[in-house]
Amino acid sequence: MNSFPIVVIGAGPAGLSAAIEAAKAGAKVLVIDENLKPGGQLFKQIHKFFGSRVHKAGVRGMDIGRQLLEETKNLGIEVWLDTEVCGIDQTKNIWAIRNKDTSVNIRAEKVIVASGATENAVRFPGWTLPGVMGAGAAQTMINTNHVLPGKKILMVGSGNVGVIVSYQLLQAGAEVVGIIEAAPQLGGYGVHTAKVRRAGVPFYTAHTIKRAMGDHCVAGAEIVGLDAGWNPIPGTEKVLKIDTICLATGLTPLTELAWIAGCEFTYIPELGGHVPIHDLHMESTVKGIYIAGDISGVEEASTAMEEGRLAGISAAADLGCYTAEEKRKRTLEIWDHLNALRCGQFGQKRRDAKDRILAVGKEMISWAVHV
Amino acid sequence: MGSPCLKTVGAPSLEELRNSPAFPKSEDFMRGPIAVIECIEEIPCNPCETSCRKGAIVIGDPITNLPRIDFEKCIGCGICVAACPGLAIYIKDYTYSDEEARISFPYEYLPLPQKGDVVQLIGRTGEMVCSGTVIGMQNSRQNDRTTIVTVAYPKNFFDEVISMKRIKNKS
Numbered sequence: 001m002n003s004f005p006i007v008v009i010g011a012g013p014a015g016l017s018a019a020i021e022a023a024k025a026g027a028k029v030l031v032i033d034e035n036l037k038p039g040g041q042l043f044k045q046i047h048k049f050f051g052s053r054v055h056k057a058g059v060r061g062m063d064i065g066r067q068l069l070e071e072t073k074n075l076g077i078e079v080w081l082d083t084e085v086c087g088i089d090q091t092k093n094i095w096a097i098r099n100k101d102t103s104v105n106i107r108a109e110k111v112i113v114a115s116g117a118t119e120n121a122v123r124f125p126g127w128t129l130p131g132v133m134g135a136g137a138a139q140t141m142i143n144t145n146h147v148l149p150g151k152k153i154l155m156v157g158s159g160n161v162g163v164i165v166s167y168q169l170l171q172a173g174a175e176v177v178g179i180i181e182a183a184p185q186l187g188g189y190g191v192h193t194a195k196v197r198r199a200g201v202p203f204y205t206a207h208t209i210k211r212a213m214g215d216h217c218v219a220g221a222e223i224v225g226l227d228a229g230w231n232p233i234p235g236t237e238k239v240l241k242i243d244t245i246c247l248a249t250g251l252t253p254l255t256e257l258a259w260i261a262g263c264e265f266t267y268i269p270e271l272g273g274h275v276p277i278h279d280l281h282m283e284s285t286v287k288g289i290y291i292a293g294d295i296s297g298v299e300e301a302s303t304a305m306e307e308g309r310l311a312g313i314s315a316a317a318d319l320g321c322y323t324a325e326e327k328r329k330r331t332l333e334i335w336d337h338l339n340a341l342r343c344g345q346f347g348q349k350r351r352d353a354k355d356r357i358l359a360v361g362k363e364m365i366s367w368a369v370h371v
Numbered sequence: 372m373g374s375p376c377l378k379t380v381g382a383p384s385l386e387e388l389r390n391s392p393a394f395p396k397s398e399d400f401m402r403g404p405i406a407v408i409e410c411i412e413e414i415p416c417n418p419c420e421t422s423c424r425k426g427a428i429v430i431g432d433p434i435t436n437l438p439r440i441d442f443e444k445c446i447g448c449g450i451c452v453a454a455c456p457g458l459a460i461y462i463k464d465y466t467y468s469d470e471e472a473r474i475s476f477p478y479e480y481l482p483l484p485q486k487g488d489v490v491q492l493i494g495r496t497g498e499m500v501c502s503g504t505v506i507g508m509q510n511s512r513q514n515d516r517t518t519i520v521t522v523a524y525p526k527n528f529f530d531e532v533i534s535m536k537r538i539k540n541k542s
């Protein structure tokens with residue numbers, strides 16, 4: 001049986017940041033990821049990130065990924081790739097499949113679950129045709145695998161994911177025929193929408209997709225206008241000649257492992273749905289199991305890294321690698337960063353939602369030490 | 372919401388921009404090359420502020436404040452142009468010559484134009500405005516792969532132009 005003081009599940013920005021903090025404190029850490037390469041979503045983010053200098057703003061996501069991997073290597077953190085975690089029990093026994101063929105068990109004293117999120121699909125006639133895909137999948141194809149999924153794209157959803165992936169599809173040489181948004185207003189940051197708009201991409205607000213056309217693959221899309229009650233307005237249908245439909249219709253936290261481990265959940269629609277209840281140290285309702293990043297509510301890489309740090313510090317401190325005072329000091333510092341990221345017209349909603357999780361956490365997590 | 376055009380069309384209107392704290396007044400444009408910031412939404416972002424060595428751009432605390440700029444301090448060096456992840460800043464110079472103005476904007480598409488090329492210049496919604504001549508290309512290490520293209524163009528289109536039409540790959 002393999003045994004590690006701290007096991008981190010997921011090698012995205014949250015998991016790697018957690019592992020780095022714990023290892024810096026001297027804890028022995030194992031990081032597990034199902035992919036062949038670590039980094040989670042970071043390596044397909046070829047654009048410069050937002051945030052402040054402490055959050056590496058202005059640096060491209062892929063370069064933040066490289067920096068994290070370098071640190072991981074320098075600290076001698078063990079990383080198992082091509083390893084899928086299939087179960088955790090409440091005694092923190094982890095069951096995983098390595099290289100798709102070998103079953104392994106790992107005993108952990110502390111587990112940090114940083115499994116990220118999964119893309120939501122919307123259903124419409126023709127949605128199973130080849131050529132309909134998640135925007136994140138399209139982003140992986142162009143930026144990781146250098147394959148253009150199609151030449152003429154319809155993007156469904158105008159949030160940051162929809163507009164950023166549209167911009168990157170343009171950079172990759174595709175034409176984005178339109179971006180539709182069911183709400184009357186665009187969702188993404190204005191600077192992102194302005195970037196694709198000036199490239200000539202039209203936005204259709206208060207529009208949805210009625211059907212994908214084509215026999216064997218996508219050959220077009222019919223879109224339709226929506227009234228104030230989100231009902232289709234007959235006669236406003238329009239056919240767009242496209243060969244690919246990308247869905248950027250939100251993400252849902254990937255929480256199965258936390259469910260299996262027995263964590264209690266709360267429902268927070270603003271953060272993507274059911275999320276594990278946690279305290280200020282990212283510890284769940286199961287002692288010794290921490291969560292960080294998109295699994296605790298879909299946000300951004302910058303917040304995922306901060307939450308990862310919180311989880312890493314508290315797991316290491318709970319093993320005795322940090323003093324209570326150090327833990328308190330670092331935790332407060334990181335909360336300052338998080339609060340700075342969660343303000344303004346876009347962030348405040350997330351901050352309020354996070355406060356609701358913490359409020360439940362305060363009730364349910366009896367051993368939680370409040371800083 | 373305060374920016375109806377930005378939130379439906381996708382790009383801000385000139386009117387929305389003129390109501391924002393950083394947008395230059397016409398007298399500011401008489402100074403020579405200055406940074407024009409088209410960032411009118413409260414987002415958690417400040418590389419423009421931290422990149423400017425002249426201290427001309429201020430966001431302050433909280434980080435979601437809109438950028439403000441002091442045109443007395445701005446020298447139009449263009450460092451903030453490549454630093455801005457929103458590609459929301461360009462340099463404009465109304466005083467370039469009697470007939471022509473000059474713009475330096477961020478450009479992240481391939482192929483790149485060449486110095487001397489005549490390119491199509493576009494406005495905020497991608498509409499064609501006029502043509503101009505590429506007079507400079509800047510792609511230092513510090514730009515981190517965001518090329519800054521400088522184009523001279525007729526002054527009467529001064530306000531409308533913000534970028535150039537993408538050059539279509541031949542394939």
Ligand SMILES: Cc1cc2nc3c(=O)[nH]c(=O)nc-3n(C[C@H](O)[C@H](O)[C@H](O)COP(=O)(O)OP(=O)(O)OC[C@H]3O[C@@H](n4cnc5c(N)ncnc54)[C@H](O)[C@@H]3O)c2cc1C
Binds near residue numbers: 034040086
């Ligand atoms: C299309 C798109 C564009 C985005 N653009 C930006 C942006 O511009 N700026 C920004 O800040 N954020 C952006 N984000 C958000 C950002 O990528 C995420 O918030 C961030 O990656 C979350 O980090 P994470 O570590 O929680 O999850 P992830 O990065 O998703 O990493 C989770 C990792 O865990 C692995 N994993 C999950 N389950 C298991 C298991 N059972 N066994 C083993 N491994 C497992 C996954 O394979 C993955 O590698 C974007 C997201 C998407 C989808």
Ligand code: SF4
Binds near residue numbers: 406
């Ligand atoms: S152009 Fe130069 S001086 Fe002016 S704001 Fe930008 S970085 Fe500062």
Ligand code: SF4
Binds near residue numbers: 191
């Ligand atoms: S760096 Fe660009 S996007 Fe960010 S606040 Fe400054 S102007 Fe706006």
